[in-house]
Amino acid sequence: MGARVFSLILLPTLQCNADCDYCFEDKTNDRLSLARLQVLIDKVLDHLVEKDISGLLIHWQGGEVMTLPPSWFARAYTLIGEAADQRGRGVTHGLQTNMIGYSARWDPVIREMFGNCVSTSLDYPNLYRRRRGRDAGDFNAVWLERVRLARAAGIEVGVIAVPNAATLALGAEGFYHQFVDELGIRSFQVNTPFPGGESNTAKGLMPLASDTLGRFFIELAEVWLARGYQQGVRLDPFNELLAYFSGTPRVLPCIWTDDCANHILCIDPRGNVAQCDCWVASYPDYWFGNIFECDSLSAMLAASPVRERFHQRPMALVARDCIDCDFLALCHGGCPVRAFSVHGTLFEKDPHCALYQRLFGHMASAAARLARAAACGARG
Ligand code: SF4
Ligand code: SF4
Ligand code: SF4
Incomplete structure (x- = not known):
């Protein structure tokens, strides 16, 4: 059997308890039922068998995953595990959440299904992330309270940040200080912004001017190399790029893979299949098809002109x-x-x-x- 791992970005719901200005998702009440999950996972695993791929990494995203109950995930975990065992495949799970709905009720499923790790998002200063009808300051305060609770329960919290104009004005030193020294974050990743989905005022400012954003990234890399790299702080993409240029094993972000369509797929709760979450949520002309309307995922992908x-x-x-x-x-x-x-x-x-x-x-x-x-x- 081949040793490759295939990534599935699975959106079991398009509901969200937040309303971020730069969101590219058309939030709806769609939720994936466990019966439909069984059909979906059988077809995905059959695709792995056909392509001789040994492992599946499921990135659970939304909407917001924590608008579903933890009991749904516990049942999904069992269901997927049984389907994978029947086909001799290995499945691992990752959780991307805004943490707003986190409580101790989630701890058992985070421990068993997600290896006691979650990934979440925080921008600093926060201009665009907000709960419905609230301001950005409220979002960060609630986020921090939930993250502190999770950490107290032993959960490892990784963070994704997207720089905005205020981040660039603050500068790399201030940004790093806030994340590492003030918030105690030991693992985070900085993504480049892009205006996915329907246009609005916030997206009209993206992408940020390349020279200013480039200077921020270089300065942040230097701050990390001086103060974090040898102190156990993981900051990506710098960490993985350093490994790449040092010739040591690395896992580069998907933006730099040879052809992301060979390694990644996204499915929304209605069964629509596309390259990743932004494509499935924002660009229906770029869907590959619908998993509930095909007999074979492999055949559907092979026949997709998109x-x-x-x-x-x-x-x-x-x-x-x-x-x-x-x-x-x-x-x-x-x-x-x-x-x-x-x-x-x-x-x-x-x-x-x-x-x-x-x-x-x-x-x-x-x-x-x-x-x-x-x-x-x-x-x-
Ligand atoms: S938390 Fe994510 S899905 Fe929800 S509004 Fe914000 S960006 Fe969109
Ligand atoms: S389109 Fe971009 S973000 Fe989406 S999977 Fe491909 S490289 Fe990753
Ligand atoms: S490979 Fe192309 S897009 Fe990437 S850095 Fe080089 S010129 Fe730019």
Whole structure:
């Protein structure tokens, strides 16, 4: 059996208890029933068998997953485990939540199903994340209270942050200080913004000016290298890029995979199948099909002209835009949805290209610097 792992972004609900300004999801009351989950997971696992893939990593996202009860997840865990055992496949689970609905009721399922880890999101300063009818300050206060409760229960909390104009004005040092020194976060990731879904005022400001955002990323990398890297703070994408340029094992974010359509798939509660959550939630013309309306997921994917366009994108960009780039083997033209949300086509390179080039060069130099320092240290 092949050793590959396939990622499924599964949205069991499109309900959310928040109303963030930059959200790309059309929030509805749709929820996946356990009966439909059984049908869905059988077809996904049959696809793995057909493609000789040994493992499935399910990223549970919403909407907001915690608008479903923890008992639903406990039953889903058993159901999926049984279906995987029947086919000799391994399944692991990851949870992405805004933490607003967290309480101790979730602890058993987080422990058993999710290895006592959750991933959540926090922006600082927060301009866009809010609960329905509340302001952004309220969101961060509630988030912090829930995260403290979770940590007290022994749960490891990883955080994803998206920089905004206020983050750039604050600067890398202030941002890092808030996350690590003030909030005690030891594992976080900074994502590049993009205006996915229907346009609005907040998305009109995205993506941020590449030179300013690039400077922020470089300065943040330097702060982390000086104060976090050897102190056990994990900050991505810098951590994984440093591993890449040091030649050690790494798991790079999907935006830099050779062809994300080979490794990732997303399914919403209505069964719509697309490349990832933004595509399924915002761009119905880019759905691959519906899992409840096909006999075989493998056949549906193979016959999808939309998915074929995703496969064509890396080679098309190499031929036209990226051929002379020193980092082609790492970046492959970047993320399709970032390109589409800005340019309206798959066949443009990622709008953060200049930032990536600058960041890759910086992390390559940092890796060389650290290797030289280690060699000097070894020689005494
Ligand atoms: S928590 Fe996520 S799904 Fe909910 S409104 Fe915010 S961005 Fe959208
Ligand atoms: S479109 Fe972008 S965010 Fe979505 S799976 Fe592909 S690389 Fe990842
Ligand atoms: S950094 Fe830019 S030029 Fe280089 S591969 Fe990525 S998108 Fe293409």
